[in-house]
Amino acid sequence: MITETAAVRIRPLTGAPTRLLLPKEQYWEDLADYLPRGGYARTPDAEQIRELVRVANLRGRGGAGFPTAVKLASVAEAAGPRCVVANGEEGEPASIKDRYLLRRRPHLVLDGLLLAARAVNADHAYVYVSDDASAASMRVAIAQRRPSIPVRIVTVPAGYVAGEASAVVRAIDGGPAKPTAKPPHPYQQGVGGMPTLIQNVETLAHLALLVSHGAAAHLEHGTTECTGTFLLTLSRPGGPAILAEVPYGARLGDVVTEHLGPIEVSGVLMGGFAGGIFGPEALDLPLTHEDVRNAGGMLGCGAVILLGPEDCQVSAAADIAAYFDRENAGQCGACIKGTDAMARDLAALASGTAGPDDVARLERLSANLLRRGSCGLLDAACATAASLVRTNRPLVDAHLAAPCRRCADASSPPGETRFRINW
């Protein structure tokens, strides 16, 4: 687990003016710092903003990579009134990018949020977070800027599912931050029954940069399908963690070498806890949603965890499965039972006490429970188990034959995942 602030390193894009990450010397971006960077400067109308987003082919940075232009159009075309939400509830334990933006660059986020509101003709906005530092930072920015529409900050307890779109709506409406069945989707019926645009804070940051610097600057980086840059949280269980702005399409191995040097990698967790566990061959993958999905994983919110020679993929899987067993919303039967069963079986595998029936159950559940929950958590648990039993069967069989020393040495803090970055 990473707990020291010094173990987190911020790496802006080299050779570029300030984009998403501040120059290392700067700690908090005041209104007086943000304005000279082109902040809040232009006032395009709704159609101009939507056209800019279309031309830039901006996609969401919350994990799904959904085309932002389509989302904006859906909400704008629905009958009003409408509202917008900046989603900064960073449920993924190995991601810190949303917290960074909220705590260090609140004006960039606010600028993007107000532009999104204009793009869909919304008359009020929310900032949805799960930590007090982010809330405090945004509160100061809102007080400095005094936006023309009401912007309310909503703080909820942190959790893996708390940032899911329908959970966001439910929590803002006064309920628990837990998902509901869809349809209706938030863009149809969201907060207070209104069509609601929910965008990750990094997506809003990109929107602000699009307006202040233009589409061409955005399109200088990335690929045709995945344009621009994204914030990558790259970490190893014992530290360090790197927050870097990376062009889509960069090869993971190159990014690792650039920021961590020639380290030995025995496994990769792509998309934080949702993408499954890969072997070191994942270093050859270009970092785009399509390339990672075609390889059987997911890029998600850009959290990548590197396993070293002392880490065993089985104990990594057991740690993640235990996390899902604790963190699920406790609503859907298949998930409550499924995460419990998969956590037990993976724990048994890691402790050298598993039998063939346990492995058979892991194989069965990881395939049969897909899409049976109301959110992505059950699918993420299935992806973790599947990546082990289907793509690394020799490793699994070795754990049936004899206990694993690396698994025995691995320890997760009680009731917590060792992959969490506390920052």
Place this chain on the structure above:
Amino acid sequence: MKIQVDSTKCQGYGLCEQIASALFVLDEFGYAATPGDGTVPPEQIEAAERAIAECPATAVRRVA
């Protein structure tokens, strides 16, 4: 007609699967889901409506 099982409500009674076995698949814990996208063939509409009415958890609903 399209139906869906609201998994946040399903308690695993299994009545839906008894009433309309072609429209529901139970997982190994007994919780229900609709295969595919939940489209109901015309000859199954009556059974689907009964499943909606009979579920004690009101977990089966029409979505289209």
